[in-house]
Every structure is written in C-alpha cells, then in structure tokens.
Amino acid sequence: MDELPDHQVRTLDARSLRGLAHPLRMRLLNTLRHGGPATASQLAAKLGESSGATSYHLRQLAAHGFVEDAPEHGKGRERWWRATHGGVSFDETLLKDADSEVRGAADLFLHELANQSTQELSTWLATRHDWSEDWIRASDMSDWTLRLTPELALGLIEKMHELLESYRALAPEDGTPDTETVRIHTHVLPTRTD
Structure with a gap:
C-alpha cells in the first residue's frame, strides 16, 4: 500500500471546501488515504456505490x-x-463566511466527519473479536x-496534538510484526448540564 505521510495537511479554503463537502467525496478521499490507490470500480464495490457515481x-x-492519477498502478x-x-485542516471562520453556500458546506463537512468517526467506532465494536487480545x-x-x-x-488540544505528533517518530519500520494503522479520535467540546 502506498501511504501518504500523515503530516501532509491541506488547509481548506472556501473553494476547496465546496469541492470536498459531499458525503461520498469525503468517504472516497478517506478510503484512498487509508487504503491506498484504487480504481473507481474498486472504490464503488468497497463503498456500495455505482462506479459511475464514484468516477x-x-x-x-x-x-x-x-486526488490525482496513480498511473504506476494501472x-x-x-x-x-x-x-x-x-x-x-479546517478553519472555523468558514462557518461564519459571508456566503451561505460556504457556511452550508462547512456544516455538512463537520457533520460528515462526525458520521465517519461514529462509523469507525461502530466498525471496531462489530469486528473487535477478529483482533488479537493484545x-x-x-x-x-x-x-x-x-x-x-x-x-x-x-491548551489541552495543543498538548494532545503535540503528544500524538511525538508518536510519529516512534513508528516502527514497515514489515514490523503486529504493526497496524491506528485511528485516534479526539473531541473537545463544551456541554451544558441543565
């Protein structure tokens, strides 16, 4: 699998946000990031979509x-x-953009991120018996x-991010036994108790 360095982060602006803020597009991008290069047909089969829609x-x-072509695979x-x-990287100011389309795309983007997080947790709970005790x-x-x-x-968010980044340097070499990709979800949000 061809993996991207996780530290390559693209900052979303109004234009790119509108191009990304669609549930299927976000799922396609997430699948390519975590699973490596694929064809529209392979992605369609994996995501339960038509190849016309994925294309x-x-x-x-x-x-x-x-995304871009990966001709060395074809x-x-x-x-x-x-x-x-x-x-x-999501800029919170997009939620307050003067353009209602941008605000709507920002809202959809954040809700889809929450959906993807929930789906990853549900998948883990449904398949955890397939994993080793370790x-x-x-x-x-x-x-x-x-x-x-x-x-x-x-401050808490910054420290959590710094801690997570420090683990990149500890990542085992490719081929190290029992090494897996690990997903980490963090949520820091205020709640009301009344």
Missing part, C-alpha cells in the same frame, strides 16, 4: 486537488486514483469530563 466524484475531487484502461494529502487491550474508548475555560481547552 464522477473522483473527477470532482481531482478538480479541487484532493495496467490497461482502468484509471487508478490516489489521495494527494494525508489530511485537511490489540483488544491496546484499544481505548474513554470519556472524560473536565471544567475548563476556552484558554485551558485550547
């Missing part, structure tokens, strides 16, 4: 620079695609509640 949305993603007429970045012990679904100010919450 169309891959071309839209390409027009906005999220033999014959089928077009292979790969993600161009390991992730995206991996089951190494999984975590924690729930914490703290009382913080916005400044303390931002």
Whole structure:
C-alpha cells in the first residue's frame, strides 16, 4: 500500500471546501488515504456505490486537488486514483463566511466527519473479536469530563496534538510484526448540564 505521510495537511479554503463537502467525496478521499490507490470500480464495490457515481466524484475531487492519477498502478484502461494529502485542516471562520453556500458546506463537512468517526467506532465494536487480545487491550474508548475555560481547552488540544505528533517518530519500520494503522479520535467540546 502506498501511504501518504500523515503530516501532509491541506488547509481548506472556501473553494476547496465546496469541492470536498459531499458525503461520498469525503468517504472516497478517506478510503484512498487509508487504503491506498484504487480504481473507481474498486472504490464503488468497497463503498456500495455505482462506479459511475464514484468516477464522477473522483473527477470532482481531482478538480479541487484532493486526488490525482496513480498511473504506476494501472495496467490497461482502468484509471487508478490516489489521495494527494494525508489530511485537511479546517478553519472555523468558514462557518461564519459571508456566503451561505460556504457556511452550508462547512456544516455538512463537520457533520460528515462526525458520521465517519461514529462509523469507525461502530466498525471496531462489530469486528473487535477478529483482533488479537493484545490489540483488544491496546484499544481505548474513554470519556472524560473536565471544567475548563476556552484558554485551558485550547491548551489541552495543543498538548494532545503535540503528544500524538511525538508518536510519529516512534513508528516502527514497515514489515514490523503486529504493526497496524491506528485511528485516534479526539473531541473537545463544551456541554451544558441543565
């Protein structure tokens, strides 16, 4: 599998956000990021979509620079695609953009991220019995509640991100036994208790 360095992050602007903010496009991009290059037909089969729909949305993603051709994988007429970045950075100001289309795309993008996170957790719960006891012990679904100010919450987020980044340098070499891709979800959000 060809993997992108996770540190390659693209910052979303109004134009690129409108090109990405579609549930199928986000699923296609996520699948290419985590599974490596694939054809529209392979992606259609994996995601339960038609190859016509996946082809169309891959071309839209390409027009906005999220995916590109991966010709070294193709033999014959089928077009292979790969993600161009390991992730995206979302600017909260897009939620307050003067253009209602941009605000709608930003809202859809965030809701789809939440859906994807929920789907990954559900998949883990449904398939955890397929994993070794070591991996089951190494999984975590924690729930914490703290009382913080916005400044303390931002500090917490920065420290969590720094800690996660520090683990990139510890990543085992390719081929190291029992090494898997690990997904980490963090959510820091205020709630009301009344």
